[in-house]
Amino acid sequence: MIENLVIVESPAKAKTIEKFLGKDFRVVSSFGHIRDLAKKNLGIDVEHNFTPNYEIPKEKAKVVSELRKAAADSKNIWIASDEDREGEAIAWHLASVLNLDLATTKRIVFHEITKEAISNAIETPRLVDMNLVNSQQARRILDRIVGFEISPVLWKKVQPSLSAGRVQSVAVRLLVEREREIISFESESAFRVTAIFLIGSDSVDDAILKAEASKRFPGEKEASQFLELCNDSKYKIGSITIKPGTRSPAPPFTTSTLQQEAYRKLGFSVAQTMAVAQKLYEAGRITYMRTDSTNLSKLALVKAQEMIVSEYGEKYSKTRQFQTKSKGAQEAHEAIRPAYLDNPTTPGSQNEKRLYELIWKRTVASQMSDAEIEKTSISIDMDNSPVTFHANGEVIKFDGFLRVYAESTDQENTDEERYVIPPVTKGMPLHYDNITATQKFTTPLPRYTEASLVKKLEELGIGRPSTYAPTISTIQNRGYVSREDRPGEKRSIKILTLLKGKVASTTKTEITGKEKSKLFPQDIGMIVNDFLMENFSEIVDYNFTAEVEEQFDEIALGNLKWTGMIEKFYTPFHKTVTNTLEKKERKTGIRLLGNHPETGEPVTVRMGRFGPVAQIGETGNEEKPRFASLSKSQLLETITLEEALNLFRLPRSLGEYEDGEMVVGIGKFGPYIRYKSKFFSLKKGVDDPYLVTIERGIEIILEKNESDKKKVIRDFGDIMLLNGRYGPYLVKDKLNFRLPKGTDAEKLTKEDCIKIIENSDKTKKSS
Numbered sequence: 001m002i003e004n005l006v007i008v009e010s011p012a013k014a015k016t017i018e019k020f021l022g023k024d025f026r027v028v029s030s031f032g033h034i035r036d037l038a039k040k041n042l043g044i045d046v047e048h049n050f051t052p053n054y055e056i057p058k059e060k061a062k063v064v065s066e067l068r069k070a071a072a073d074s075k076n077i078w079i080a081s082d083e084d085r086e087g088e089a090i091a092w093h094l095a096s097v098l099n100l101d102l103a104t105t106k107r108i109v110f111h112e113i114t115k116e117a118i119s120n121a122i123e124t125p126r127l128v129d130m131n132l133v134n135s136q137q138a139r140r141i142l143d144r145i146v147g148f149e150i151s152p153v154l155w156k157k158v159q160p161s162l163s164a165g166r167v168q169s170v171a172v173r174l175l176v177e178r179e180r181e182i183i184s185f186e187s188e189s190a191f192r193v194t195a196i197f198l199i200g201s202d203s204v205d206d207a208i209l210k211a212e213a214s215k216r217f218p219g220e221k222e223a224s225q226f227l228e229l230c231n232d233s234k235y236k237i238g239s240i241t242i243k244p245g246t247r248s249p250a251p252p253f254t255t256s257t258l259q260q261e262a263y264r265k266l267g268f269s270v271a272q273t274m275a276v277a278q279k280l281y282e283a284g285r286i287t288y289m290r291t292d293s294t295n296l297s298k299l300a301l302v303k304a305q306e307m308i309v310s311e312y313g314e315k316y317s318k319t320r321q322f323q324t325k326s327k328g329a330q331e332a333h334e335a336i337r338p339a340y341l342d343n344p345t346t347p348g349s350q351n352e353k354r355l356y357e358l359i360w361k362r363t364v365a366s367q368m369s370d371a372e373i374e375k376t377s378i379s380i381d382m383d384n385s386p387v388t389f390h391a392n393g394e395v396i397k398f399d400g401f402l403r404v405y406a407e408s409t410d411q412e413n414t415d416e417e418r419y420v421i422p423p424v425t426k427g428m429p430l431h432y433d434n435i436t437a438t439q440k441f442t443t444p445l446p447r448y449t450e451a452s453l454v455k456k457l458e459e460l461g462i463g464r465p466s467t468y469a470p471t472i473s474t475i476q477n478r479g480y481v482s483r484e485d486r487p488g489e490k491r492s493i494k495i496l497t498l499l500k501g502k503v504a505s506t507t508k509t510e511i512t513g514k515e516k517s518k519l520f521p522q523d524i525g526m527i528v529n530d531f532l533m534e535n536f537s538e539i540v541d542y543n544f545t546a547e548v549e550e551q552f553d554e555i556a557l558g559n560l561k562w563t564g565m566i567e568k569f570y571t572p573f574h575k576t577v578t579n580t581l582e583k584k585e586r587k588t589g590i591r592l593l594g595n596h597p598e599t600g601e602p603v604t605v606r607m608g609r610f611g612p613v614a615q616i617g618e619t620g621n622e623e624k625p626r627f628a629s630l631s632k633s634q635l636l637e638t639i640t641l642e643e644a645l646n647l648f649r650l651p652r653s654l655g656e657y658e659d660g661e662m663v664v665g666i667g668k669f670g671p672y673i674r675y676k677s678k679f680f681s682l683k684k685g686v687d688d689p690y691l692v693t694i695e696r697g698i699e700i701i702l703e704k705n706e707s708d709k710k711k712v713i714r715d716f717g718d719i720m721l722l723n724g725r726y727g728p729y730l731v732k733d734k735l736n737f738r739l740p741k742g743t744d745a746e747k748l749t750k751e752d753c754i755k756i757i758e759n760s761d762k763t764k765k766s767s
Contacts, residue, residue, distance in 0.1 A: 002026050005074035006108075007067065007094055009081050012282035013113065017080070020115040021122075028070055030081070034060050035093040037140065042148050044141055050566050052141060056097065064097055071098045076106065078125065083109035084290050085139075085556060086466055088132035095128060102128055111291075112339045113284035116299075135556035141566060142166065142548070146539060149577045150532075157580070158531055158587045159524065159607060166539060166548070167463050168474050169532055173540045174456060175448055175481055175521045176529045183638055185444035190216040191223035191437040191496070195389055197235065197380065197430040199422055207422035208433065211380055211389035216440075220494055220505075223437035227498040229385050235430040238379040238388060246370040249401040251294035251322035252335035252363050255465035256458045258289070261362070263451035264408035266354050267517075269483075270450040274469045276355045277336070285346050286359055287337050290465040292458075294322035294335045296363075303341045304367040312403065318369045337363040361405035368401035376421045380430060393421035437496040447518040450483065461546035480525030486633070487685055488514030523612040523636045527589040535580045538573075593641040603644055605636050612636050614644040631666055646690060654694040662697045664689050673697050680704050716750040719757070732757055 003024040008014050014027040021027065037043035038053045045051040056064050071077055079094055081087040087109070095105050106125035110117040146166045154162035193213035217223040253261070258277065262268040268276070277289035296304070301319050308317040322335075338360050346356040373396050380389040396402065448456065454468045463471055475481045488511040495506050521529070532540050539545075548569075554560035590606035593614075601617045608627070612634070617625035628647035630639060651665035651674075660676040671682040671689035680700050682689060687696065713728060714721035720731040728745035730737040730753055737760045739745060 002070065002074040004076045004078060005070055006078045006080050009087065009090060010278075010282055012279070016113050016282060016284045017118060020113075020118045026070070026074075028067065030067065030090065030094060031060070031063050033090055033093065034064055034067070034097060037144055043144060046570065049563050050141060050570075052137065054093070054096075067094070068098055071100070078106045078108050078122070079128070080108045080110075080121070082290070083111055083288060084466055085132045085136040088129055089136035089140075091128050092130070092133040102130075111288040111334050112286070113281065114339050131558040132556050134562040135552045138555050138562040138565060139552055142569065145566075145570060145573070149574065150536065150539070153535075153577060153580050154528060154531070157583070157585075158527060159609070162524070162528060163478060164528065164532065164536075164539070165471075165474060167457075167467055167471050167545065168478075168480075169529070169540050170462055170542065170545045171453060171457060171471055172475055172480050172521065172525050172529050173533070173542075174453065175475075175519055176526050178445060178448060179521050179526070180637075182444045182447065183635075187441045187443065189439050189441045190218055191220070191494075192216055192440045193223065193226065193230075193435060193437045195230070195435040196433045197389075198433050199424060199428070199430060209378070209380075209391050209422060209424070209430065211378070211391040214388045214390060217437065220439075220496065223496055224503055224505075226385075226387070227435060227437060227496055227503045230382070230432065230435050231498055231501055231503075233382040233384045235380055235382060235389075235432065237424050237426055237428045237430065238381040239377075240424065240426055241377040243375045243377075244397075245373050245375055247373060247400075247402070248370050249320075249365045249368060249405070250362065250407040252296060252337055252366045253359060254292045254294060254324075254335060255290050256292065256454050256468065258336055258359070259454050259468060260451040261408060262355060262358060263449060263517075265358060266351075268351070268355070269517075270454060270469045270472050272351075273355065276349075276351050279348070280346070280352055280356055280359075283348065284339055285343075285348075285352075285356055286339055287334055289336055291334065291336060292324060292465050293333055294324050295333055296321065296337060296366075297334055300334075300337055300341065300363075301367065304364060307341055308364065308368055312368075315398075316368050316400065316403065319367055322366070335363075362407075365401040365405035368404060369398070371396060371400040371402045372398040378421060378424065391421055395420055432498070435498040439493040439495070441491070441493075441512070443512075447515060447520065449517055450519065453519060460542050461549055462542065464549065464552075475525070476519075478525075479522060480528060481519050481521055482632075483517055484515065484520050485517065486513065486515040488512055523589060523607055523630070526635070526637065527587055527607055530589075531587045535583075536573075536576060538576075589636045591636055593639070593644050596645070603641055605630065605639055605644060607636065614639070614647050616645075616648065629666075632670075649690055652690075654692070654697045657694070657698055657701070662694065662701075664692060664697070673700060675701055713745055714748065714753075716753060719750060719753050721745060721748060721753060730757060 004021075004026070006014075006017065006021065006025055006027045008017060008027060008029055009032055011029040011031070014029045018025070018027040035054045035056050038055045043053050043055075045053065077098070077100060079091040081090040081094070091107050092102075094100070095102055105128065107128050108121040108125050110121045143166050147163055150164040151162065154164060193216075195211050195213070197209040197211060199207040199209055213226075217226055250257070255274075259270045259273050262273040263270070274289065277286065280286045281289050301321070305317050305319055336359055338356065341360070341363065344357070344360050346353060348356070373394055376391075376393045376395075378391040378393075380391065382388070446452075450472050453472065457463050457468065457471070476483060490509045491512045492507050493510055495508060497504050497506070529540070551560060551565050555562045555565065588606040589612075590604055593603045593605060595601060596603055596616055599616075603614065603616050605612065605614050607613075610629075612630040614628045614630060615625050617623060619625055626648060628644075628650070630636070630647065634643065651663050654662040654664060654673070656662075657675070663674045664682075665672060665674060666689055667679070669681065670684065671687065673680045673682065673692075675697075682692060682700065687700070711723050712720065713723055718732060722729060722731060728739055728743075730739065737757050739748075739756060743756075
């Protein structure tokens with residue numbers, strides 16, 4: 001008999017916990033959920049109070065069988081799944097499947113995997129909290145109902161194989177609305193005037209003062225006239241304001257703020273952040289990573305104070321307890337922090353080290369003193385104009401928490417410049433070195449990144465820590481949204497410079513609209529969003545979605561019955577589904593762009609069965625219509641007639657080369673040249689598929705062939721020894737095999753390669 005059986009969610013967590021429990025404990029893993037709603041039909045008995053029909057998936061049958069055997073051989077069973085609602089539901093499912101008595105089964109939770117936390121949990125077990133279980137059940141059942149009932153409507157009215165989700169649809173709405181704001185935005189320009197003033201005589205050692213005019217000028221003429229005034233003006237210091245101030249540290253991380261900061265500082269996607277944080281938690285390095293609390297335990301506060309005083313001195317320490325501000329903050333009662341604050345680094349992969357360091361710095365900084373700063377504002381008066389120039393400077397008098405960490409922001413391309421203002425006195429005369437008027441264009445609100453979308457969802461009270469990452473992954477996997485980089489476009493800007501009494505005009509180019517890892521709604525996402533807005537407005541309503549989250553919270557507190565909440569939602573929702581199915585019209589996003597300039601045929605764009613297409617002509621006519629797919633960066637809403645007609649120019653033949661035709665086209669992975677059944681990619685930002693010449697096409701083919709030759713180290717027929725990004729590797733039957741460390745690739749024979757592949761296969765089978 002096993003004295004004590006502890007069941008956790010993940011094998012990594014099991015290994016870590018087993019280290020802290022003695023020989024009387026055996027720790028096993030359920031590998032996450034062991035039961036879910038039946039996939040066949042709805043999986044919910046609507047007629048009988050929304051009773052869920054749970055089943056054990058095939059892939060979990062072996063795990064459940066092993067758990068049942070272990071449970072039967074154990075005296076005491078402890079369920080130690082995660083401490084959030086999802087974990088509580090897993091505990092309940094385990095108790096049900098293993099036939100455990102809920103009145104006696106010991107449920108233990110801990111928000112960090114340390115000896116102290118686990119010992120404390122063992123000493124203070126509780127029962128499975130059915131209020132938390134019911135809250136999770138309500139979310140799962142409501143989401144299944146929405147997906148199951150709306151998806152067939154989308155198949156019939158929009159396109160086959162589509163699906164909708166309660167939180168995901170709202171996230172897509174946010175992205176679509178932002179995209180349309182950007183599309184309709186009309187940029188305006190004005191001239192911003194900046195000056196460099198000299199303090200003192202005309203010597204080369206003069207101190208300089210950077211300042212900006214209080215007014216912007218609408219056009220080049222007005223800006224030029226102002227610079228003429230500047231040339232004739234005398235300048236003096238008008239006012240000097242010096243204000244002491246403080247800057248306070250950010251709170252410790254919640255799930256949402258960790259996702260945002262890891263994106264800004266480390267470039268991690270939301271899913272990547274959660275995967276790395278999960279590894280750190282399961283290895284006992286950090287506290288639980290799904291939380292919306294900024295609270296720190298008393299022990300953590302004491303340890304932080306001890307470490308800061310020891311490392312930086314008493315002046316740098318300031319113990320703080322932050323109040324959680326997010327709507328419906330729940331469950332986990334502590335922020336994300338290192339399990340051991342005296343460890344500034346951690347073993348593990350490079351990404352684990354980087355994320356851990358970020359968490360450590362943020363936690364420590366939150367318990368440090370405010371930074372003390374001194375802000376100086378100076379106005380500079382002109383004697384011939386009411387326009388003034390302003391200079392702002394900032395000096396850090398005491399660095400405080402900034403010694404360890406400063407939070408990043410989502411602000412892009414800020415012109416603010418912090419620098420130390422040289423000593424000046426009121427009334428002091430100045431003379432200009434140069435004054436520049438630069439044309440500046442207004443810009444629309446930026447597109448969302450994964451991190452800023454999480455921030456917005458949290459602000460609206462939509463979703464909870466456990467839902468952010470899966471929501472963002474789902475809308476991308478469904479093809480409603482894509483995360484992309486865009487190169488931007490060149491734009492000319494005018495610059496007027498006043499130097500030594502003369503105004504000179506120059507033009508330079510800047511890149512506008514450059515995007516890095518931004519979320520772009522796709523045509524199908526926009527069409528589905530519009531369909532849902534027209535027919536299921538409540539589902540994509542921000543307030544409604546936030547209210548549903550609050551109702552889940554009330555169920556978790558025991559203040560609301562989950563079945564009543566579902567019934568109140570279902571009755572009107574099901575009626576809407578029925579009414580929408582009865583409507584005749586389909587949603588294709590069709591747009592008439594105009595008529596073909598030569599044939600007079602109508603040119604339209606719409607959502608086709610396999611994606612957005614342009615069409616010349618009409619069905620039913622003698623001459624069949626022609627179709628062309630839109631490129632990845634084009635939208636049905638914004639494509640022009642000229643751009644649509646361009647699509648029909650491809651594929652185009654460049655001509656013959658060495659008994660083979662070269663054809664240019666655009667495919668799934670961008671523009672290409674097809675030559676002798678092989679594909680050669682055109683260089684992004686260099687080659688235009690509509691303009692590329694035969695000479696350039698031959699260059700591309702020869703470059704690729706030369707590159708491929710260098711890639712092949714040995715060709716053994718059915719086995720290839722190739723040079724890859726991370727060094728030499730083997731390829732057989734389209735499978736890649738690593739070489740053992742220290743192998744000299746140049747000396748390998750075919751027999752050696754066969755042995756390496758056989759050993760790799762054995763390793764795979766035994767793992």
